[in-house]
Amino acid sequence: MQDTELFADDELLFTGEEVEERPVKKAKPWRVLVVDDEPDIHTMTQMVLGDYSFEGRKLEFISAFTGEESLNILKKDHEIAVVLLDVVMETSTAGLDVARRIRTFVNNQFVRIILRTGQPGVAPEHKVITELDINDYWQKAELTSQRLTTSITTALRSYRDLRKIEQNRVSLAQLAMSVAHQIRNRTMTITGFANLATRKLDQESDIAKYLETISEESGRLEEVVGSVSDYASIDNCDHQNSEIFPLLEEVIIEIKKFAANLDKNVEFDISLKHAVIDGRPDLFKKAIEELMKNAVIFSDESSPRVELSVQVDSELCQIKVIDNGSGIDDADLPYIYDPFFTKRPEAVGMGLSIVRRVIEGYNWTLDYSKEGRNGAVFTLIIPI
The missing domain is CATH 3.30.565.10 (Histidine kinase-like ATPase, C-terminal domain)
Known part of the structure; x- marks a missing residue:
């Protein structure tokens, strides 16, 4: 009787329990801006790269059909990793103007720019690569699926590394600010006690002169700390x-x-x-x-x-x-x-x-x- 009751209790203990399933957080996709005045190019690009992923992250496409439209998007969206940019749009050099303004007027040094052109004579490759801060340059007739995938991979890897460098710089700046704060607290204490000690001594005393030197050097150290803080605060x-x-x-x-x-x-x-x-x-x-x-x-x-x-x-x-x-x-x-x-x-x-x-x-x-x-x-x- 007791064994039966124990068995029944065991069944109650180990049956009917539900394991709570936690949703798996999906990695944010890489944002890619496609800039071209031909709608078919947008469709083709998304078809070719639809199944592409890099480091477990898919691609999210944003479309712009003019140079001005693309610049307005880039001014507001600072998470775009790659721009696939046509050269000839509303003007014969619209894409070149956009590439130049991304680095200057928009002041975005992180986004990777891949130029694509159907009219290579308008923008000779050597001239474009030399004069513009771009990352790749292709004629549309030569841009196979494999080449586009390779170019996107190279661009995303470069973008990822630049972002890591920037994050490290920000972390280092924060560390410098913290260290500067701690040093400033100590220099204020040193200067304060040196001034108190000086008041209790004869001004002609050698010790008073030593304390004056301590105060002066503490002041210079504060100037150094202040300059480092100014530099690090430009984040x-x-x-x-x-x-x-x-x-x-x-x-x-x-x-x-x-x-x-x-x-x-x-x-x-x-x-x-x-x-x-x-x-x-x-x-x-x-x-x-x-x-x-x-x-x-x-x-x-x-x-x-x-x-x-x-x-x-x-x-x-x-x-x-x-x-x-x-x-x-x-x-x-x-x-x-x-x-x-x-x-x-x-x-x-x-x-x-x-x-x-x-x-x-x-x-x-x-x-x-x-x-x-x-x-x-x-x-x-x-x-x-």
């Missing part, structure tokens, strides 16, 4: 329309204060113009401010002079910062944008590194030249 060069005229006026006010603190009676020659650029106002100001500080510091000691001028045409804004100092030695030119490179013992050497970080984030151009025999000329070129 996202967002798209934003900015009118540069009032921003430059604000920079000039700050730079005149900076020159006064250095006891340099700088003669400023300012020529500003109105222009709207694609860039965050704070990052634009930071770049110009660092260039202007550099010009003030290295301007002539006896009669310092700094020039800031703006030239604007239909496509480009050109900003020049010129000083009348001795210029940069040719031997130092390869290193001027490196972090902590400086010829001044009291300086940090992060100013031009910060400038480079901003211009690379927005794909602007910065050129250096000499003003006659003396002086440095930095020319910042920004697409309108």
